Amino acid sequence: MDFKNILLKEEGNIAIVTINRESKLNALNTETILELTCLFDSLYSKDIRCCILTGAGNKAFVAGADISEMANMNVIEAKEFANRGHRLMNIIENAPFPVIAAVNGYALGGGSEIALACDFIYASNNAKFGLPEVGLGVFPGFGGTQRLTKRVGPAKAKELILSGEMIDACTALDLGIVNKVVELDKLMDETLNIAKKIASKAPYAVKLAKELIELATNVDLKRGLKVEADYFSLCFATEDQKEGMKAFLEKRKAEFKGN
Numbered sequence: 001m002d003f004k005n006i007l008l009k010e011e012g013n014i015a016i017v018t019i020n021r022e023s024k025l026n027a028l029n030t031e032t033i034l035e036l037t038c039l040f041d042s043l044y045s046k047d048i049r050c051c052i053l054t055g056a057g058n059k060a061f062v063a064g065a066d067i068s069e070m071a072n073m074n075v076i077e078a079k080e081f082a083n084r085g086h087r088l089m090n091i092i093e094n095a096p097f098p099v100i101a102a103v104n105g106y107a108l109g110g111g112s113e114i115a116l117a118c119d120f121i122y123a124s125n126n127a128k129f130g131l132p133e134v135g136l137g138v139f140p141g142f143g144g145t146q147r148l149t150k151r152v153g154p155a156k157a158k159e160l161i162l163s164g165e166m167i168d169a170c171t172a173l174d175l176g177i178v179n180k181v182v183e184l185d186k187l188m189d190e191t192l193n194i195a196k197k198i199a200s201k202a203p204y205a206v207k208l209a210k211e212l213i214e215l216a217t218n219v220d221l222k223r224g225l226k227v228e229a230d231y232f233s234l235c236f237a238t239e240d241q242k243e244g245m246k247a248f249l250e251k252r253k254a255e256f257k258g259n
């Protein structure tokens with residue numbers, strides 16, 4: 001598949017997706033949103049065990065939705081644009097493998113929103129997060145009002161969204177938006193390290209655990225524990241459960257095949 005605005009590199013079972021519109025600070029226009037949706041859709045049916053999403057260059061991860069494209073939209077076009085954005089965020093969030101955002105600079109507006117749709121975020125020390133949309137006469141429309149609130153709680157989400165204030169990587173770390181901050185030239189290595197660790201584990205168990213953690217943010221404990229017990233038992237239908245436990249008892253490294 002040939003894409004104009006994104007790059008895909010595969011290292012074993014790890015997919016590295018780079019948003020590649022550096023001259024526009026990787027802003028998300030419709031074409032890029034559709035390409036990313038199509039790419040993630042295609043990754044669903046491959047043996048991908050972890051994915052890294054990043055931006056080209058060392059200045060921006062994604063500086064937001066493309067303002068030049070949005071400026072003259074009518075109501076119908078804006079709705080379509082928001083729906084396309086939601087589809088992309090959902091396809092990332094619900095991917096059957098973990099997706100890690102490697103935020104290498106500005107993550108503004110839609111850039112923060114796409115990072116929040118990933119399972120977790122590693123950031124470079126020059127990264128800046130913000131949802132400046134109210135300064136443009138709109139508000140975060142790619143899921144930011146919902147996902148940021150779930151991540152940091154309503155009071156902090158209100159402070160950030162209603163002021164449009166930009167925060168640095170360390171503040172994002174303190175708020176729990178980011179899991180780790182590293183120097184820019186170490187960002188990909190550090191992110192690849194954790195991706196490799198994840199990719200070496202049993203893929204089906206990783207996938208179910210990801211689903212359950214997501215579920216925990218949406219249902220009460222009783223319901224969550226019931227589904228956890230169901231999913232736990234499902235693991236025993238896999239070869240990987242047998243291999244994982246056998247390898248432990250034989251004091252060797254498990255070889256997971258994803259079945």
Ligand code: CO8
Pocket residue numbers: 023024025027063064065066067068078079081082085106108109110111132133136139140141142
């Ligand atoms: N959209 C389009 N182009 C952009 C964007 C953007 N979001 N951000 C940067 N660019 C372009 C600039 O226009 C410029 O292009 P050109 O060279 O052709 O003039 C190029 O990228 C480089 O940018 P700057 O010259 O501005 O670089 P600076 O270093 O001076 O500034 C900033 C960097 C601070 C990141 C600055 O570019 C900036 O403020 N960008 C916009 C940030 C922003 O407001 N983002 C939020 C956008 S709105 C949004 O994301 C809504 C999501 C929900 C949509 C819901 C749909 C209904």
